[in-house]
Amino acid sequence: MRVVVSGASGLIGSALLPALRAAGHQPVALVRRPPRTADEIEWDPAAGQLDPGALDGADAIVHLAGAGIGDHRWTDDYRRELLASRTLSTTLLADTIAHSANGPRVLLSGSAIGYYGPRGDEKLDETSPAGSDFLADICRQWEDACQPARDAGARVVNLRTGIVLSAKGGALKKMLPLFRLGAGGRFGSGRQWQSWISIDDEVHAIVHLLTSSLAGPVNLTAPTPVTNSEFTRTLGKVLRRPSLVPVPRFAPALLLGGQLADALLFTGQRVLPTALQADGYAFEHGTLDIALRAVLGR
8 A cells, every 4th residue: 555644753653654664555754845755745734735646546644743742831822733733734634635536545543542531440442422621622623624534435543542652752751761760650649540552553553454444533552551650660660670759740730831741641541442452453562561671672
């Protein structure tokens, strides 16, 4: 398959490209500059610019672009950027698919388990309703932006991704320096659930979904979510460092802002990959210990 990928230079995208090639697919990256190779297509999602003809002959789009949730404090301006970077780009791709006679008929579009909002101990699958907080609202609008492609008969999958474990980026990379010093520990009570997935399973699940018949929301999380206490304890064990220093809420709240700190660190979701497992996907890293050892080379 010829697979167009947005967000190709990001944490997931940069791992997805070689995984696609290994599976026999031909990845093509959407870039926001003049193309340097035949495997690049220029676009400007903020301006709504993408040559529809550039997608002729492509079989699928994997849409991963969007401003980083935890990259900045949630000022009013950055909230608008978080939403616009997702909805404008998704609408552009969905409209392009809808008006293309020879373009992709499959759209795997990014989303996140933030769709469900903070839900305590409740077990969540793809049939669970949306939450009501800021991240849930972003995810709802993000997924709704795919509608033109659905209406045109394309198979659309919303990739509700959990915490992606990689030593190269994301939440784990930010945690490693503190834990390697032996100064890490649970966040707040530690009772909040963390639904995670290894970077390898993330990209291999995406490759699996390219040729699947699944449509609609699909949770990209490992089958064994853990509490924050268990996550931090396991990370300390894998690093062979103590993880006994709890992190009170006020410190990250001062640094990040209270709402961002709560969304990233002190609340969570207990999400299960029901649709993915029912579709026959077998996880390479089904438990946190195995996943951390794999991504950290332990």
